Amino acid sequence: MEQAAVIHRDLEWDSAELKSPQQLVTKVDFEVEQRIKEHVSEQFSTHAFVGEEEGAVGNSDAVWYIDPIDGTTDFVYGLPHSSISLALVVDGTREVGIVHHLQSDTTYAAVRGEGAYRDGDPISVSTETALDRSLFGIGFSRKDTGDRTLRSAFEYLLDETLGVRRYGSAALQLCYTADGTFEGFLHRNLSAWDVAAGTLIVEEAGGTVTDFDGNGTEQTLLDGDVVATNGNLRGRIDFLNPS
Structure with missing residues (x-):
């Protein structure tokens, strides 16, 4: 993830393309998605994947949903609002969620029933009522x-x-x-x-x-x-x- 966070510094428009109006994709999107699959498969060899760039791979009740770079346009332009998003869904229920903020190297994570965390510290929503x-x-x-x-x-x-x-x-x-x-x-x-x-x-x-x-x-x-x-x-x- 650290490598993905700095690649954009050398990224030029020549390595990005429009996959639909106002939606960019880069080689980094594909590289990150592939690396995540490889890493997860080392631990969970029978699990399936649904990635934004490469679609569905495998057949299992345990599916990892991958957005390799959420906010690709911000990533290309060097703006500080892009992330990697990874979720495990088992039998249709979200069980694990991980979001890594690329520019700040901050990781948010949650496991069902175990609370939510930012870099290992518990977080909670605002108590504002107005x-x-x-x-x-x-x-x-x-x-x-x-x-x-x-x-x-x-x-x-x-x-x-x-x-x-x-x-x-x-x-x-x-x-x-x-x-x-x-x-x-x-x-x-x-x-x-x-x-x-x-x-x-x-x-x-x-x-x-x-x-x-x-x-x-x-x-x-x-x-x-x-x-x-x-x-x-x-x-x-x-x-x-x-x-």
Whole structure:
């Protein structure tokens, strides 16, 4: 991970390409994903993988979801908001979540039922109860620009909170919610490798994670939309529920 954290210093646009509008991929994404698979397979030879870059590999009830660089654009431009996200899902249930902040060399981790940690120290969500003293993260891409629910959420949070921040890594913003930096984080249309680790870390830190309809089942948390909060504020943003 330390090597991945410094590679971007020598990375040039020639080694990055667009895999879809506004979505970069680099050789580092593929290298990190492969190294993670190799390392995990040494310990768990029968486990399967679902990686952002190389898709599904293997057939097992124990599946590791890998985002080798969450926030690739930030990584390419040298901005300090990219991470590696790794989650173990067993029989459809998130059991382990690890998010490594590349630029600060900080690791967030959680095991179901055992709490959440940052570099080995316990973390917990904010205890804030007032929106006007709260800071939120938000995520969106070009495909979300016509999403009225997300636009409404953004405008509401701009009006009602201390502020809204948008960084390139959803996994990292979930961890900022888990350690109390943010009171909450919203994002639409994510993939399991984006959120499986971070949502478990939020929950183990005492927070609440649902989709935009208020559902918090394992399936909804692996499939798309995320509303993560410290738990005290979820009821204040029920306007997100589609009519």
